[in-house]
Amino acid sequence: xxxxxxxRPRRFTRRGRTLGGAFALTTVLAACGGGGQGSDDPNQLEMxxxxxxxxxxxxVAAEMFEEETGISxxxxxxxxxxxxxxxxxxxARTNDLPDVLEVHANGSDFSFGGAGxxxxxxxxxxxxxxxxxxxxxxxxxxxxxxxxxxxxAPGAATVGIEEGQxxxxxxxxxxxxxxxxxxxxxxxxxxxxxxTTWEEFIEMLDAVGREFPENGGVTIGMxxxxxxxxxxxxxxxxxxxxxxxxxxxxxEDESANWASPAGVTALETFGQITPYWTPGTGIMAIDEADLxxxxxxxxxxxxxxxxxxxxxxxxxxxxxxxxxxxPPPEHGAMEQTDLKPFALTGLSVVREGGxxxxxxxxxxxxARDDVARGFAQRALDLPPNDLGENPEExxxxxxxxxxASLGESEDAYHAGDTxxxxxxxxxxxxxxxxxEFTPLERADAExxxxxLARLINSxxxxxxx
Amino acid sequence: xxxxxxxSDARRPSEPGPSAGGGPRGTRRRPAAPERAERASRRxxxxxxxxxxxxxxxxxxxxxxxxxxxxxxGFLLSFAEWNGFWPQWxxxxxxxxxDLLWRSPVHAPxxxxxxxxxxxxxxxxxxxxxxxxxxxxxxLNSARRMSGLLRSVYFLPYVTTGxxxxxxxxxxxxxxxAINLLLRSVGLGxxxxxxxxxxxxxxxxxxxxxxxxxxxxxxxxxxxLTGLQALDNSLLEAAQLDGAGWWRTQLSVVWPLLRPxxxxxxxxxxxxxxxxxxVFLIMTNGGPGNSTNVLGLETYRLAFLSELAPTLGLASALxxxxxxxxxxxxxxxxxxxxxxx
Numbered sequence: 001x002x003x004x005x006x007x008r009p010r011r012f013t014r015r016g017r018t019l020g021g022a023f024a025l026t027t028v029l030a031a032c033g034g035g036g037q038g039s040d041d042p043n044q045l046e047m048x049x050x051x052x053x054x055x056x057x058x059x060v061a062a063e064m065f066e067e068e069t070g071i072s073x074x075x076x077x078x079x080x081x082x083x084x085x086x087x088x089x090x091x092a093r094t095n096d097l098p099d100v101l102e103v104h105a106n107g108s109d110f111s112f113g114g115a116g117x118x119x120x121x122x123x124x125x126x127x128x129x130x131x132x133x134x135x136x137x138x139x140x141x142x143x144x145x146x147x148x149x150x151x152x153a154p155g156a157a158t159v160g161i162e163e164g165q166x167x168x169x170x171x172x173x174x175x176x177x178x179x180x181x182x183x184x185x186x187x188x189x190x191x192x193x194x195x196t197t198w199e200e201f202i203e204m205l206d207a208v209g210r211e212f213p214e215n216g217g218v219t220i221g222m223x224x225x226x227x228x229x230x231x232x233x234x235x236x237x238x239x240x241x242x243x244x245x246x247x248x249x250x251x252e253d254e255s256a257n258w259a260s261p262a263g264v265t266a267l268e269t270f271g272q273i274t275p276y277w278t279p280g281t282g283i284m285a286i287d288e289a290d291l292x293x294x295x296x297x298x299x300x301x302x303x304x305x306x307x308x309x310x311x312x313x314x315x316x317x318x319x320x321x322x323x324x325x326x327p328p329p330e331h332g333a334m335e336q337t338d339l340k341p342f343a344l345t346g347l348s349v350v351r352e353g354g355x356x357x358x359x360x361x362x363x364x365x366x367a368r369d370d371v372a373r374g375f376a377q378r379a380l381d382l383p384p385n386d387l388g389e390n391p392e393e394x395x396x397x398x399x400x401x402x403x404a405s406l407g408e409s410e411d412a413y414h415a416g417d418t419x420x421x422x423x424x425x426x427x428x429x430x431x432x433x434x435x436e437f438t439p440l441e442r443a444d445a446e447x448x449x450x451x452l453a454r455l456i457n458s459x460x461x462x463x464x465x
Numbered sequence: 466x467x468x469x470x471x472x473s474d475a476r477r478p479s480e481p482g483p484s485a486g487g488g489p490r491g492t493r494r495r496p497a498a499p500e501r502a503e504r505a506s507r508r509x510x511x512x513x514x515x516x517x518x519x520x521x522x523x524x525x526x527x528x529x530x531x532x533x534x535x536x537x538x539g540f541l542l543s544f545a546e547w548n549g550f551w552p553q554w555x556x557x558x559x560x561x562x563x564d565l566l567w568r569s570p571v572h573a574p575x576x577x578x579x580x581x582x583x584x585x586x587x588x589x590x591x592x593x594x595x596x597x598x599x600x601x602x603x604x605l606n607s608a609r610r611m612s613g614l615l616r617s618v619y620f621l622p623y624v625t626t627g628x629x630x631x632x633x634x635x636x637x638x639x640x641x642x643a644i645n646l647l648l649r650s651v652g653l654g655x656x657x658x659x660x661x662x663x664x665x666x667x668x669x670x671x672x673x674x675x676x677x678x679x680x681x682x683x684x685x686x687x688x689x690l691t692g693l694q695a696l697d698n699s700l701l702e703a704a705q706l707d708g709a710g711w712w713r714t715q716l717s718v719v720w721p722l723l724r725p726x727x728x729x730x731x732x733x734x735x736x737x738x739x740x741x742x743x744v745f746l747i748m749t750n751g752g753p754g755n756s757t758n759v760l761g762l763e764t765y766r767l768a769f770l771s772e773l774a775p776t777l778g779l780a781s782a783l784x785x786x787x788x789x790x791x792x793x794x795x796x797x798x799x800x801x802x803x804x805x806x
Contacts (some may be wrong), residue, residue: 082769089549111773115550157548157773223750279640280661282753283669297641424571424774432754440666440753458570 045073045358046098050084051345052077053309054102054172057379064374065365071358073100092117097350099359103168105140105343106416110147112348113167114160119349122166124360132369133170133384136408140343140384141168146419153423153463168346169363170384174305175339175406176415177235177326182299184320185212194324196336198236198269201327205276208299217278218300219293221286222439225431230415231302232273232326233434237266238413239328239337247420252460259453267437267445269329277439290314302326305402306344309380318380318398325405338407342416343384422459430455543782548775555775561782572767572779578755579763583739586674586759591734593678594685595727601682602689603715616690623683631747634676638662663749666756673757677744681737685730692726693719728802735794740787760787 049055055077062073076098078084085108091097097117103109112118122142130138143151143161151158161167179194179201186192186204189211195201209216220227238246241262248256249263257263278298281289286303287310293301294316301307312318328334347366349359365371372383376395382403383395392400406412418425433455437448543561545554560568565576605615622630637643640661648657658665662672696719704714742761745751751758751766760783768780 085773086549086769092550108773111548111550115548116552117550155546155774155776157775159551159775223752225752225754279659280664282660283639283664283749285750426571426771428770429571429575429755432752435752435754436666439660442666442754458574462569462571 042355042358043071045071045100045355045362047073047075047100047102047362048084048088048098049075049077049102050079050081051102051306051379051381052079053306053313054375054379054381057375057377057381060378061366061371061375064371065362068365069358069361071355071362073362088112088117097353099350099353099355100362101348101350102171102345103348105168105170105346106147109141109168109346109348110143110151110158110161113165114151114158116160117351118167119351119353119356120165120167121169121349121360122164125166125169129169129364129367132367132372132386134173134341134386134408137170137173137341137343137384140170141346141348142166150423154465155424155462168343168348169367170343170345171347171366172306172343172345172379172381173341173384174344174382175341175413176231176304177337177339177413178302178304178307178402179218179324179326180293180301180303180307180311181322181324182293182296182320183322185216185299186322188212189216194322195327197327198239198272198329198332202272202276205273205300209276212299215278215297216276216299217281218273218276218302219278219281219284219289219298220302221284221289222282222431222435223285223288224428225435226427227286227302227431228438229431229434230427231304233266233270235326235337235339235413235415236270236328239326239334240266240269240332242333243411245333250421250425250456252457254453257453257456258449260449263453264445264449267448271438271445274438274441282435282439304344305341305382305406308398308402312380321398323398323402323405334411338409338412339405340408340412340414341382341403341406342414344416422456423463425456425459539781540785542778543785545778546775547777548773549777550773551775554778557778561778562786565779565783565786575755575758576760576763576783579751579758579760582670582757583759583761585670586677587735587738589671589674590677590681590738591731593674594681594734595730597678598682598685598730599689599720599723599727602686602693603719605686606690606693616687619686620683622679623687628743628747630680631676631744635663635748638672640664660753663757664753666753669749669753669757673745673748676748677738677741680744681734684733688726688730689723692723696722725802728798732795732798735798736791739791739794 047058049058055075058073058075062075066072078087081104088097088101092112092115101112101118103112109118113120143163143165145163147158148161148163150156151161181194181204185208189204189207191204191207195204205216205218220231222228237249241249245256245262249258249266251257254260258267278284278292284292289298289301290303290307290310291314292298294311294314301311303310308318308321308323311321325337325339328337347363349356349363353359366375367385369385372385373387373394375381376383376399380399382399387394387400387403390400391403394400395403430452433448433451436443436451437445443451542554544556544558546557546561547554563569564572567573601619605612605619608615638661640659642661644662645657648654658668662668700718700722701714704718709717740761742759742765745757745759745762746765749757751762764780764783764787767776767783
């Protein structure tokens with residue numbers, strides 16, 4: 001047998017070992033994100049948003065901010081919302097959050113704040129700061145007694161918040177329950193004015209559907225089942241029942257909740273829309289439904305004030321849009337449905353970030369009237385600022401008319417108010433029950449009312465457990 | 466010392482002499498040659514082993530971090546309440562499991578509904594996959610012309626399956642999609658689905674099953690084809706000599722011989738049906754209503770689509786329940802495999 005030649009492995013040189021070790025160490029440290037929260041550069045801020053349509057407007061504002069202060073702002077968007085939340089959670093664990101976050105006001109701001117990720121701004125945000133805002137939204141982002149009590153319930157997402165803390169400053173306001181209609185098609189079907197009652201709306205749908213049998217329908221992103229419920233049925237039911245009886249629909253009282261005669265009547269009225277859904281609505285995502293309208297496959301889409309930006313972004317001419325709130329039924333408790341604006345998104349400052357002073361300055365800068373109006377015009381989203389007597393002049397005709405249509409009265413419908421719903425209430429699951437009624441037509445109004453009441457009762461039971 | 470020297474030292478016959486360092490007066494003496502050779506050999510072995518560990522080390526660390534750590538982390542999480550942000554977990558013992566299985570009026574019904582849908586998928590997907598892929602493999606195996614091309618064509622769904630294909634299916638199945646158009650154009654308008662095949666709760670789950678079967682047939686067919694080509698021809702010839710026709714040969718000889726492959730295909734598809742959720746997430750998100758919600762998707766919803774509610778522990782618990790179910794399926798399948806083997 002011949003000799004087996006064993007070769008001694010080649011040794012690494014000292015320099016090679018040193019370089020290798022340094023590389024490994026750098027990699028590990030980089031993976032652990034040891035850099036701390038926010039930007040490392042004192043003249044630079046980082047900001048994250050979950051709204052792609054806000055990026056351009058924020059970047060223009062950032063240029064102005066840099067000119068005034070010398071501090072640059074880098075804006076990054078992560079979409080959709082769920083991916084954004086996951087990104088924030090992962091970055092929080094690696095200590096790698098930006099300086100400023102755009103958040104859902106009175107929602108994710110409290111969740112992040114309660115978990116200790118955000119700075120409590122209650123001492124920083126003065127009355128002078130919020131002076132340009134609408135009085136009804138100026139305090140949003142602040143933990144009220146009601147939000148605090150909700151946070152104490154089992155399964156609450158906002159554990160850790162304290163009454164009086166403020167975790168965000170309003171950045172955009174608006175509401176749900178706004179119908180966007182194709183103005184040209186409406187005119188062709190003989191309509192130039194928005195409907196004032198639910199029945200007129202149904203008549204309008206019928207007329208447009210007859211004129212445009214292929215694409216005259218109404219759509220909404222029901223792949224997220226809460227949309228049908230929260231953006232359509234709820235404002236309609238509020239108009240039908242009024243501010244006192246409407247919240248009872250979500251109670252355990254069998255004589256007043258969805259299973260009651262009032263609840264079933266509301267469902268039956270809402271069911272009148274069933275023949276007019278664009279085919280496939282039951283399975284369309286929100287963006288798909290908006291695109292269906294933008295591409296002319298539907299003549300109506302229901303969304304929120306924020307929908308306008310998406311439609312414009314996707315090439316739909318804003319001048320060809322007629323907007324109106326979901327109208328109340330003819331003999332309902334309300335003569336017209338005023339939609340109360342509330343803060344949809346807010347700006348939060350990350351806790352223990354390196355550039356807190358600059359971050360606060362940036363958030364405050366965005367609240368300035370001229371900056372907010374410039375942002376609104378570019379992003380086609382409403383700012384929390386008071387737009388004065390003539391909002392069309394301040395932010396353009398379409399956005400201005402939408403702002404003008406929002407109501408401030410006591411009886412205006414507040415889509416963001418969840419005080420009458422149990423803790424742990426899941427709009428998606430409740431919306432899925434409604435979807436069985438319309439558009440799917442697999443249950444009638446009575447069965448749906450009972451199923452809704454049963455599910456909502458289970459949330460009440462869960463919240464007491 | 467070169468490698469050659471080590472090797473030659475190791476082969477040298479042992480020489481007589483005192484043991485290392487053991488002189489009569491304790492004087493230090495040079496170790497004898499065989500001893501030196503043995504040491505050198507041991508050093509070489511150690512060095513070789515060290516290099517081996519160095520190469521395996523990163524993979525072990527990676528497995529430790531990505532595998533063991535996450536498994537243990539996930540298991541512990543299933544006994545806690547957490548939303549991904551809280552600084553600390555809230556330990557709840559077995560509550561998550563109880564809530565999912567029977568106790569919670571919110572979660573238990575949703576899990577039950579998803580469980581029923583999953584069961585349908587678990588029954589239909591393996592059965593249909595076998596029912597389609599076996600005959601297809603037999604036909605392809607007997608094709609004399611263009612068999613390579615045909616195999617490639619039938620294997621195409623596997624290499625193209627992914628998010629883009631699921632989106633493509635979505636477009637094909639929508640109200641104005643290709644399938645409705647095709648049905649209309651061939652005079653089968655009564656079979657059209659005005660809401661699209663995914664928009665109607667009665668057709669949504671069966672349609673999803675068809676899409677899953679479409680994705681799983683190529684691999685199953687390839688496995689059957691491999692089995693068919695490994696069959697001993699003498700068995701088939703013997704059957705034919707005994708007078709068995711083509712059908713009889715396929716059913717009584719080929720099918721029983723390929724039973725182990727069938728068992729593997731069934732197991733793979735059961736596992737995919739039990740744990741898969743991507744196709745449901747992309748194409749229906751569990752809708753319309755909850756008609757296509759399956760357990761895998763419910764787990765994902767609890768983990769990532771619950772509006773920051775502290776349901777990560779519930780998601781983890783459901784994941785472990787799915788793991789247990791998969792384990793039971795695997796054991797049953799292994800027993801069956803042994804029996805047929």
